Amino acid sequence: MEKMKLKLLYADLQSDIRVIEKELETALDSSSHYLKDASLHLLKAGGKRIRPVFVLLGAKFGQYNIDDMKNVAVPLELIHMASLVHDDVIDDAELRRGRPTVKSQWNNRVAMYAGDFIFARALEYMTNIQNEKAHQILSKTMVEIVQGEIIQIEDKMHLNQSIRDYFRRIKRKTALLISSSCQLGAVAAGADDSVAHHLKKFGYYVGMSFQIIDDVLDLTATDKQLGKPAGSDLLQGNITLPVLLAKNDSAIRPYIEKALSGDMKEDERQVFLKKMRSSNAINEAYHISNLYLQKALKEIEELPANSVKKSLKDIALYMGKRKF
Amino acid sequence: MEKMKLKLLYADLQSDIRVIEKELETALDSSSHYLKDASLHLLKAGGKRIRPVFVLLGAKFGQYNIDDMKNVAVPLELIHMASLVHDDVIDDAELRRGRPTVKSQWNNRVAMYAGDFIFARALEYMTNIQNEKAHQILSKTMVEIVQGEIIQIEDKMHLNQSIRDYFRRIKRKTALLISSSCQLGAVAAGADDSVAHHLKKFGYYVGMSFQIIDDVLDLTATDKQLGKPAGSDLLQGNITLPVLLAKNDSAIRPYIEKALSGDMKEDERQVFLKKMRSSNAINEAYHISNLYLQKALKEIEELPANSVKKSLKDIALYMGKRKF
16 A cells, blocks of 8 residues: 555656566576575565665656666665665564564574675676766765664663764664665766755655654554554664653653563553653654655755656655655 | 795785785774774684785786785675674684684674675775776675575585585685685786686685685694684584595494584594594595695696796695695
8 A cells, every 4th residue: 555655656667667676586586595585585575665766766867777777776775675684683573564574484594694695686786887986885885884783783772872873873774875876876877966965965864754754653553554563663672763752751761661671561562652652752753854854855956957856855755754 | 823834925925915904904994893893803813815815816917016906805805704704603603713703702693794894895895996897706706605605504414415515515615705816816907818717717626625625624633723623514514525425434424413413522522533533534535625736736837927826836735735
């Protein structure tokens, strides 16, 4: 359902998205059944392919050519997928998008190498990119994402952290790759530097807004909508914005500590979710997300006239406003 | 002691090796103390830097330039290091080169991301390589290595495998990267295709010979020499050539099964090692290693006259003959 709506937003890109989808499938082919199954499992689970879409939209500001663009879009999506596989190992996650994770269906070791494999394929794909600047942006992004993954481990379980720590984390975890996707489309298509610059900032703000919403939904959506238990973030030790905003509320604090201690019972989880949902923290988090969204929309205004500006805006609004 | 002797073999390259050593240290710098400590821990543990040395020697057949060559040598060594970190997670290894592994000093999660980080840095470094063919060889190598890592998991614990399975495994695990190192030096320095081809084959044969010796030494060297308990390979479920050659020996078979079952006692390990050492399997394995070594030496003969041919030969003999 959700995916359907999003697809309508980029209807013009349908055939090019299909090209990328096909390439992703080819890229994940392997002589090892283990690797192939684990990777395709992830591919079939879907995902919104937001990063490739942003590459294509960014490229519309330059010399658009799907054959060049897929060389950028495919590795970006692969890097995203690889980081999901490795994150699931770290988080001990059993479910993603309503399906068992690679690590739960196979095991941590297969998940580790499946992630490595997908990274390596991304790298192989990148060798097709002729544009040196695009190369550098992509590899730098990859280094920063991995560094971000370590920060995420370092920050886990620590309730004594600032909102600034949270922003730093989601920047690397989410905003960076979306930002690079928007930028890279423009760079690889030879658009003006200033266009690439505004797209980069646009992607950053959209990514921040999006991740905050994602973290809110982890608390406000139903288990069924999420495809995993609501509150999973906290139960896995990941401290998100709504929790940071609620942690000094004496009615909620004990539940947060309980969740982090690792032995929260099912009825306690229900009470915790109920209290969170009726607290101010959710509204505050939405508000902050919306501030980022507004900044993203402002960046669009800075871009030269182009029919895709409306698509960028629609997708940003979609990502920053979604109720689930 | 061992490292000293090897250093003498490439005395002429000393200052260039130091350049690479310095670059490795820079490449592993990170704002995350976790990552920096874990990576430098691995770097300081040493290693023979065989891959960079082969890059430099191969490059001597073309336009040798350390500034170009380091762009190839550094990522090759980084890829090697990253795969070591991830392998230690798979093998549950506590010690490497006499020091605690990243996964035992920190934990599996840090080890996983430290490996990712080192891979990402390798990738970042590769963007400096201008030569497209070198890019393709390097990325293809990386994909094959990772696929090899999965094969290693698939083959683990299975005594019912052929020597061919073993060869396939060590090819990907070891021979491929050494082979690519030799080839890449020549390619990046613009040497003739036939030179690159023979160097590639040379590296493959040396790598096979080397890994077989390594697997023999795991059984014949002392715990102290190895920096970990002798027989570790089998105890971790990795079936090596000597074990495959000895597995039908009724005096040894029960010990092999015991080791794989995971509850071998210390005195049983001692008996197992004694029996292995006095079996024919060790000599047979040495013999097979030597066949590869001879093939490697033959490839050197095919190369055009060059003063480094003697160095290639010396290093090959060193790697294929070492007693420890």
